[in-house]
Every structure is written in C-alpha cells, then in structure tokens.
Amino acid sequence: MNTIKGADSKIIYWHRELPPFDAEPIGEHTVEASSRRVQNTLVHRDELWDRSYEDLMAQARVRLRQELARLGGDYVHVLDEIVDSRRDDITGEAWLHGCFTYMLYRRKPNE
Numbered sequence: 001m002n003t004i005k006g007a008d009s010k011i012i013y014w015h016r017e018l019p020p021f022d023a024e025p026i027g028e029h030t031v032e033a034s035s036r037r038v039q040n041t042l043v044h045r046d047e048l049w050d051r052s053y054e055d056l057m058a059q060a061r062v063r064l065r066q067e068l069a070r071l072g073g074d075y076v077h078v079l080d081e082i083v084d085s086r087r088d089d090i091t092g093e094a095w096l097h098g099c100f101t102y103m104l105y106r107r108k109p110n111e
Contacts, residue, residue, distance in 0.1 A: 011065075011068065011074065011075050011076060012061060012064055012065075012075075012076050012078070013075065013076065013077045013078065014078050015078060015079070017077070018077070019075040019077050019105050020075070020107075022107060022108045023074065023075050023105035023106065023107060023108070024105060024106055024107075024108050025103050025104070025105055026071075026073060026104050026105065026106050027071075027103070027104050028079075028101065028102070028103050028104075029067065029071070029101075029102055029103075029104055030099060030100065030101050030102070031060070031063045031064060031067055031099075031100050031102065032063070032097065032098065032099050032100070033056060033059040033060040033062075033063045033097075033098050033100070034056065034059065034086075034095055034096065034097045034098070035052040035053070035055040035056040035059060035095045035096040035097075036052070036055050036095065037088075037091075037093040037094065037095045038051070038052060038093065038094060038095065039092055039093060039094075040087050040092050040093055040094035048094075049085075049096075052094075052095060052096045053083070053096060055096075056083065056096045056097075056098050057098075060081075060098055060100055063100075064076045064078070064100070064102065067104075068104070071104055072106070073104040073105055073106050074105060074106050074107045075104075075105040075106075075107075076102050076103075076104060076105070077102060077103045077105065078100055078101070078102045079101050079102060079103060080100070080101040081098055081099070081100045081101075082098065082099045083096055083097070083098045084096070084097055084098075085097075
C-alpha cells in the first residue's frame with residue numbers, strides 16, 4: 001500500500017502509520033476515487049468485492065500522488081476513508097467509491 005519516491009522513501013502513510021518526525025503539516029484535504037465497474041451478480045460476490053477494493057485502493061494511491069504533486073507536499077497521511085458500493089441497474093454494473101481524508105506534509109527545511 002505504500003508508494004515509493006526515490007530509493008526507498010515512503011510518501012503515503014495510512015491511518016496509524018506516522019509520517020517522518022521532520023514533517024510539518026500544511027493542510028487537510030479530501031480526495032475521491034472509484035474502482036473499475038464489474039458485473040453486479042450474486043455469484044462470487046466476496047471475490048468481486050475484494051478485487052474491487054484492491055482496485056479502489058490502487059486508484060486512491062494514484063490520486064494521492066497526483067494531489068501530492070499538485071499541492072507541492074512531500075508526504076500524505078491518510079486519516080480516514082469512507083468506502084461505499086455503487087451500482088447502475090441499467091447496465092447491471094457495480095463499483096466501489098471511496099472518499100479519503102488526508103493531511104498533507106512538507107519536509108522541514110534544513111536548519
């Protein structure tokens with residue numbers, strides 16, 4: 001679930017993981033993401049949920065990296081996530097939608 005920046009430095013921290021000690025908060029933000037759509041059937045429902053959740057989290061990581069670059073931060077700490085299922089009865093498709101609240105951090109300048 002972690003994103004790599006440079007050699008082995010982590011830039012996305014989830015829930016109880018803490019960003020580096022030298023990071024200073026610069027603002028709380030929210031980002032949304034959705035998984036790919038799948039056929040909404042009762043067959044293999046748990047498997048479809050698991051696959052959709054994995055895809056949702058991959059999309060969330062992409063969105064978080066984009067926002068990190070756009071806002072000029074160094075780290076993201078995801079504080080909260082709300083995931084719900086969505087469906088389109090006309091097409092018979094379902095997908096997951098997530099809303100992620102995060103704190104953006106910047107590395108303290110060297111003193």
